[in-house]
Amino acid sequence: MSSHNTTPTVLASENLDLYYGETQALKKISLTMPERKVTALIGPSGCGKSTYLRCFNRMNDTIEGVRLEGKVLVEGHDVNAREVDLERLRTRVGMVFQKSNPFPMTIADNITYGPRMAGVKNKARLEEITEKALRQADLWNEVKDRLSESALGLSGGQQQRVCIARTLANEPHIILLDEPASALDPISTAKIEETLAHLKERYTIVIVTHNLQQAARVADVTAFFMLGEVIEFGDTTTMFTNPANSMTEEYITGRFG
Amino acid sequence: MAHSRNHIHGAPSPSPGIWASALATGIILTMLAVLIGIVAFNAFGWFWPAEITEVNLIDGSRVIGPAVQTEARPSGAGERTKFKIGSRDIDGRDFRWIDDDQIESLQSPSELVRVERSEYGDVFGRLTKINDTTGRSLDPSDTRALQAMLQHGQDLRRQRRNLLEERETIRRPLTRIEEKLALKERSANAQSPETLQEIDALEIRRQKVEARLLPKLDGTDRAVADIDAELERGLLVIDTGRGVVTVALADVINVGFPNDLSFGGQVRETLKRGVEFLVAEPREANTEGGIYPALFGTVLLVLLMTLAVVPLGVVTAVYMTEYARKGWLLNLATQAVHNLAGVPSIVFGMFGLGFFIYGVGGTLDRWFYAESLPTPTLGTGGILWASLTLALLTLPVVVVASREGLLAVPRDWRDGSRALGSTQWQTLRTIILPAAMPGILTGVILAIGRAAGEVAPLMLTGAVKLAPSLPLDGSAPFLHLDRKFMHLGFHIYDVSMQSPNVEAAKPMAFATTLVLLALVAGLNLGAIVIRRRLQKAYRGGEV
Numbered sequence: 001m002s003s004h005n006t007t008p009t010v011l012a013s014e015n016l017d018l019y020y021g022e023t024q025a026l027k028k029i030s031l032t033m034p035e036r037k038v039t040a041l042i043g044p045s046g047c048g049k050s051t052y053l054r055c056f057n058r059m060n061d062t063i064e065g066v067r068l069e070g071k072v073l074v075e076g077h078d079v080n081a082r083e084v085d086l087e088r089l090r091t092r093v094g095m096v097f098q099k100s101n102p103f104p105m106t107i108a109d110n111i112t113y114g115p116r117m118a119g120v121k122n123k124a125r126l127e128e129i130t131e132k133a134l135r136q137a138d139l140w141n142e143v144k145d146r147l148s149e150s151a152l153g154l155s156g157g158q159q160q161r162v163c164i165a166r167t168l169a170n171e172p173h174i175i176l177l178d179e180p181a182s183a184l185d186p187i188s189t190a191k192i193e194e195t196l197a198h199l200k201e202r203y204t205i206v207i208v209t210h211n212l213q214q215a216a217r218v219a220d221v222t223a224f225f226m227l228g229e230v231i232e233f234g235d236t237t238t239m240f241t242n243p244a245n246s247m248t249e250e251y252i253t254g255r256f257g
Numbered sequence: 258m259a260h261s262r263n264h265i266h267g268a269p270s271p272s273p274g275i276w277a278s279a280l281a282t283g284i285i286l287t288m289l290a291v292l293i294g295i296v297a298f299n300a301f302g303w304f305w306p307a308e309i310t311e312v313n314l315i316d317g318s319r320v321i322g323p324a325v326q327t328e329a330r331p332s333g334a335g336e337r338t339k340f341k342i343g344s345r346d347i348d349g350r351d352f353r354w355i356d357d358d359q360i361e362s363l364q365s366p367s368e369l370v371r372v373e374r375s376e377y378g379d380v381f382g383r384l385t386k387i388n389d390t391t392g393r394s395l396d397p398s399d400t401r402a403l404q405a406m407l408q409h410g411q412d413l414r415r416q417r418r419n420l421l422e423e424r425e426t427i428r429r430p431l432t433r434i435e436e437k438l439a440l441k442e443r444s445a446n447a448q449s450p451e452t453l454q455e456i457d458a459l460e461i462r463r464q465k466v467e468a469r470l471l472p473k474l475d476g477t478d479r480a481v482a483d484i485d486a487e488l489e490r491g492l493l494v495i496d497t498g499r500g501v502v503t504v505a506l507a508d509v510i511n512v513g514f515p516n517d518l519s520f521g522g523q524v525r526e527t528l529k530r531g532v533e534f535l536v537a538e539p540r541e542a543n544t545e546g547g548i549y550p551a552l553f554g555t556v557l558l559v560l561l562m563t564l565a566v567v568p569l570g571v572v573t574a575v576y577m578t579e580y581a582r583k584g585w586l587l588n589l590a591t592q593a594v595h596n597l598a599g600v601p602s603i604v605f606g607m608f609g610l611g612f613f614i615y616g617v618g619g620t621l622d623r624w625f626y627a628e629s630l631p632t633p634t635l636g637t638g639g640i641l642w643a644s645l646t647l648a649l650l651t652l653p654v655v656v657v658a659s660r661e662g663l664l665a666v667p668r669d670w671r672d673g674s675r676a677l678g679s680t681q682w683q684t685l686r687t688i689i690l691p692a693a694m695p696g697i698l699t700g701v702i703l704a705i706g707r708a709a710g711e712v713a714p715l716m717l718t719g720a721v722k723l724a725p726s727l728p729l730d731g732s733a734p735f736l737h738l739d740r741k742f743m744h745l746g747f748h749i750y751d752v753s754m755q756s757p758n759v760e761a762a763k764p765m766a767f768a769t770t771l772v773l774l775a776l777v778a779g780l781n782l783g784a785i786v787i788r789r790r791l792q793k794a795y796r797g798g799e800v
Contacts, residue, residue: 059676064583091678101669103688114677117687163673170677 009076010035010204011056011174016070018051018060018228025051027228028070033221038196038205040219040236042212044251047225049208053176055079056206057093058086075173091118094167098179100160102151107143110151110162114170129169137165138195157188164195175199177207181214193218212252216240224248296774299767304530306515306523309369309381311498312340313361319498320353321369322381323515330356341761343371343379347500351378351761365516368398372495372504373511375540378761380502386494390487390506403512410491410506417484424477431470434463510546534768543722543752544762548769553727554640554720554742555709555776561644561738562651562708563701569648570655570704571697577656578663579685591660598653606714609646614638614718634739638719640728641738646718647711651704658703662696663689695792702784709777712746720747722755745773 011033018026025048033039041049051060058079060066072079079089091114102110111130112120120126130147134140139161143154151162160180167175177196181189189211196205196218209215215222216236223233224245232239232248243249307323314320322342330337337356345351372380384397390409395402425432438459441452491506518526537547573594581587618636626634666689674684690697712720721741728740753759753766 057676059672062672062675087678087680089678090676095676097669097672097676099669101667101673103670103673104692113674113687114679117674117677117679117683166673166677 009073011039011075011206012073013052013055014071014073016052016055016068016072018048018055018069019067020063021065025228026055029228029230031223031230031233033204033206035204036200036202037220038200038207038218040215040222041206041208041225042210042215042222042251043225043231045210048228049223049225050178052225053178053206053208054095056174056176057090057095059095061086087118091170092172093174093176094170094172095176096160096163096167096178096180098182100156100163100183102154102159102162102166104150104152106148107151107154107162108147110166111169113166118170133165133169136168136195136199137161138191139165155188157184157191160184160188160192161195164192168199172203174204174206177205179208179210182210189214212240224251226251293774296767296770299764300771301527303764303768304527304534306371306513306518306526306530308365308516309371310340310363310365311369312355312363314355314359315361316359320355321383321498322353325352341379341381342497342499343381344377344497344499344502345758346377347497347502351758367514367517369514369516370495371513371515372493372509373513373545374504374508375510375545376508378541378545378758380495380497380504382495382497382502384493385496385501386492388490388492390491392490400514406491406506407509407512410488410509413484413488414507417481417488420477420481420484424474424481427470427473427477431463431466434459434466438463510540535772539723542757543748544756544758544765548745548748548772550724550727551743551745551748551769552772552776553729554724555745555773557728558640558644558647558715558742558744559705559709559780561640562647563705565645565648566651566655566704567697567701570652570700571659573652574656574659574663574697575685575690578660579681579689594653594656598657601713602650602711603713603717605646605650606717608649609642609714609718610638613642613645618642637739638717638721638741639739640719640742643715643718643720643742646714647708650711650714651708654704654707655697655700658700659693659697662693662699665696666692695788698784698788698791702781702788705780705784706777709780710746710773712744712750715744715747720744722747722751745769745776749773 009032012031014030016026016029017024029052041053043049054060055068055072056074056079060068068080074089074093077084103113105113108126108130109116111133112126115126115129120129131140131144134143139158142158143162151159154162160183164175164180181192184192193214196207199205200220207215207218219236221234222236222239224231224239224247226247232243232245234244239248240252243252309321309323311319311321320340320342322340324338325341326339327336329335335357337354339352339354341351342353343351368383370380370382370384374380384403387395387397387403387406389395389402389406390413395406397403438456441456441459444452485507488507489505493504493506493509493512495502495504513526515523515526534547535552536549538549539551540546577587577590581590614636618633618639622634622636670688670692671684674688675681679687719741721743724741724743726737726740728737728742729735730737749766749769752762752769756762
């Protein structure tokens with residue numbers, strides 16, 4: 001898994017079909033996300049954008065009756081190949097969920113959870129990881145004096161940033177965010193967007209969002225999903241100012257969805 | 258009514274549903290209070306030093322004892338009173354009903370005494386003569402001398418007990434050889450030349466050891482005989498009104514003058530007797546004395562049961578919740594576990610008898626204890642089999658509660674953990690099990706509550722009226738899982754239904770019931786405290 005490949009297709013899918021039992025949720029999706037950029041997935045509810053996102057770290061495995069056809073590529077490798085180490089894939093491809101889900105542990109234990117599960121035991125190293133991850137998530141100054149308090153005592157926005165920091169502690173190459181700000185107030189949302197803006201210098205980010213302004217603000221590239229298909233994919237500014245497809249135009253101008 | 262509904266003001270009219278449910282709750286709470294009240298009242302009656310009455314009858318005879326109960330006479334007018342007259346060695350009677358019109362006079366002088374003795378129950382009456390351990394007569398009214406002598410008697414008995422224990426320890430090497438010898442002589446090939454040779458060798462060793470130990474054993478035997486003589490010389494002579502009873506100091510458990518006690522003294526006496534009840538061995542076919550072995554057996558049984566059921570139940574629940582594939586098979590298994598909870602407990606007893614005792618125990622006997630057959634070693638009731646039977650009985654409770662605890666762990670946490678690259682096992686260990694712990698402990702609490710009160714299966718798997726020794730003691734291997742044991746629930750049944758003197762033992766059955774209730778409540782309370790602690794530690798800063 002060399003990230004210094006000459007053709008850095010960090011994240012891509014080829015002719016991806018996905019079925020929940022008999023229902024087809026994704027239809028022949030072929031996309032290539034640009035490296036160290038933010039890609040937004042937008043579209044009406046139930047269009048399959050979250051399902052698509054969950055293909056990259058194989059979180060769909062936890063749902064019974066899911067069947068895949070086609071290829072999902074992370075750093076050039078097919079994630080569904082037999083020899084893939086699922087745990088390593090998931091440390092490489094981090095995920096932040098819609099509902100903030102800090103574990104009922106101290107803040108520090110939350111941050112170091114991934115490294116600890118991967119076998120890091122050295123205390124000094126874990127402290128280092130904690131500080132670095134919290135700084136990257138712009139949370140260090142707010143929580144540095146209460147690292148040994150429960151993470152459940154933080155505010156909603158802080159909890160979500162703990163989840164982001166927790167993901168960063170694994171030193172991933174790719175971060176998937178599934179509507180990370182949909183349950184937050186505008187100020188917390190703004191903070192998270194700020195964080196994303198400087199995280200993209202180092203990480204490839206894919207974000208699912210319902211908030212079109214958010215997509216316009218944070219994303220370099222946007223994909224518009226509808227009924228399991230990608231309708232339009234391209235530069236965000238172009239799509240929002242001059243959409244190629246009439247359905248995209250109707251959606252972003254708020255005529256449906 | 259319709260009119261008032263148009264206004265938002267005014268008292269809301271309570272619906273009949275609320276009244277009915279409030280009433281039902283009230284009735285249940287009242288019944289619970291009455292239950293505990295009856296048990297506690299009867300139990301404390303057993304410990305309370307009741308006032309002793311001397312009754313002079315019209316016909317010139319006299320009885321002495323506390324009044325127990327008064328009721329209307331079954332034939333005609335007036336009332337009658339039941340007196341506990343004790344001294345059943347005189348005429349075989351412990352109680353006597355006396356009609357009111359038969360009574361000439363009643364009095365309760367302070368010198369009336371109650372003597373608890375190790376045989377034939379209490380004696381009520383007047384002390385007429387006291388001999389101390391040297392055989393010298395004491396003044397019967399000198400209470401200080403009496404107390405000193407009773408104290409001396411207790412010391413002597415303690416010394417005697419210690420001497421006997423010491424003797425057993427000294428004799429142990431000899432006992433071991435004798436046991437081996439007995440096994441060899443009884444074994445199937447006892448007549449073969451090799452075995453005969455072994456027997457001879459053992460016999461020679463036995464004689465050697467005996468010769469070595471004999472002087473020491475004789476020493477302790479003599480010391481015991483001296484104490485016995487002293488205890489026989491000391492005696493109390495009591496005039497019961499119906500005849501004179503002599504009690505040797507060896508048989509005296511307690512001497513009290515309840516009529517002479519202040520209220521505080523009565524309370525102290527009650528507490529003292531309550532504590533004695535908990536720590537003393539039973540006497541007189543369980544109708545006198547304490548319940549220590551039964552209490553001990555019950556606690557140990559529940560602990561062993563918990564040790565067996567918790568791992569088994571939790572592992573089952575984890576498998577069913579986290580690993581098993583959803584489908585008809587899992588549904589069937591879930592239904593089976595639920596239905597297991599409804600199986601009558603005696604059925605589990607039969608299963609324990611058939612499977613654990615005859616099956617497992619019998620097989621182990623054939624493999625490892627063949628020489629002592631047909632006398633079973635493991636193929637008979639014992640605390641291990643009883644606790645395993647109870648573990649099966651309470652398994653559904655633990656499984657169902659643990660499953661609910663596991664299912665209540667939010668999916669978000671599972672997903673969050675897996676998305677950070679942890680394995681399913683790591684997620685289970687670090688996230689799911691800690692979060693489900695309160696639920697699991699709830700199951701354990703319920704299981705303990707159920708197990709502590711269960712009697713029927715124990716009657717088939719090893720609870721006995723009187724166990725010769727506790728299942729936990731100072732001799733290796735300390736925990737004797739094969740031993741039979743006493744149990745509070747079985748003790749209650751035994752005392753109130755199977756004892757030779759049901760009437761006299763009834764209050765004691767209530768006292769035992771109170772202890773059982775307190776024990777169950779205590780075990781539950783302990784588990785609840787632990788659960789609270791865990792929940793608190795778990796929520797961390799949030800609380």
